Amino acid sequence: MKLGQRLTQLNDMIPTGYTHIWDCCCDHGLLGAALLSRQAAATIHFVDIVPNLMQQLERKLERFYPLQTSPQWQVHCMDVAQIPLSDHPETPLVIIAGVGGDLMIELVNSICRNNPEQHIDFMLCPVHHQYELRQKLIQLNCRLINEILLEENHRFYEILYVSRHSKASSHDNDPSTLISPVGSKLWQYHSEAQRDIAQRYLNKVLTHYQKISLSNPQKAAQAQQDYRMVRF
Numbered sequence: 001m002k003l004g005q006r007l008t009q010l011n012d013m014i015p016t017g018y019t020h021i022w023d024c025c026c027d028h029g030l031l032g033a034a035l036l037s038r039q040a041a042a043t044i045h046f047v048d049i050v051p052n053l054m055q056q057l058e059r060k061l062e063r064f065y066p067l068q069t070s071p072q073w074q075v076h077c078m079d080v081a082q083i084p085l086s087d088h089p090e091t092p093l094v095i096i097a098g099v100g101g102d103l104m105i106e107l108v109n110s111i112c113r114n115n116p117e118q119h120i121d122f123m124l125c126p127v128h129h130q131y132e133l134r135q136k137l138i139q140l141n142c143r144l145i146n147e148i149l150l151e152e153n154h155r156f157y158e159i160l161y162v163s164r165h166s167k168a169s170s171h172d173n174d175p176s177t178l179i180s181p182v183g184s185k186l187w188q189y190h191s192e193a194q195r196d197i198a199q200r201y202l203n204k205v206l207t208h209y210q211k212i213s214l215s216n217p218q219k220a221a222q223a224q225q226d227y228r229m230v231r232f
Helices: 005-013 030-037 051-064 101-114 130-139 192-215 217-228
Strands: 018-024 041-048 072-077 093-097 120-125 142-152 155-164
Touching (some): 005 093, 005 142, 005 155, 018 030, 041 051, 101 130, 130 155, 142 192, 155 192, 192 217
Antiparallel strands (some): 120 155, 142 155
């Protein structure tokens, strides 16, 4: 099945070379299947907590991607927060997309807490609460690899590619790897179409926090201040 714009962008941002990629909350497994097809990692893990979905997905994978030497795939019906990253010493890529920001914050926080000594890369695409997610990533000492803004079916999506180092690294002194509360590379554009998407997204976010400020001024104040500083 052909990938939509959001999943295509996620696929394009993922480099080859990982030993383990965990496609979490994978639903029908479309992104993981695309990663399998281009052999993006030695093993692609499909993770979701819904048994029926995972049974159906496993049958499809057995049909279209018979188990082979490389790349391998594994299906896990489990809580994403409990994925066994410590079973493998290599840096994994954990993909979480298509869920709300609150749940994503909870999952990322749990994964980092359960694997305190492990270097973990994350590819994240929340449905909402992007500002709050960024605050959590900053708190967890994650560093930015890349970020992109896109629009699909009249909805805006931020994709965040970040890295969590358990110990100090050379990237800690590189200002280009700092995660901005509102995005930095996110607002860069190379065409008028991209500039239009960025402008409309910024307007939408400012309107959102303006509405929140009517009932909860304290919650919205810092976000409003940060987004008003965006220049592009």
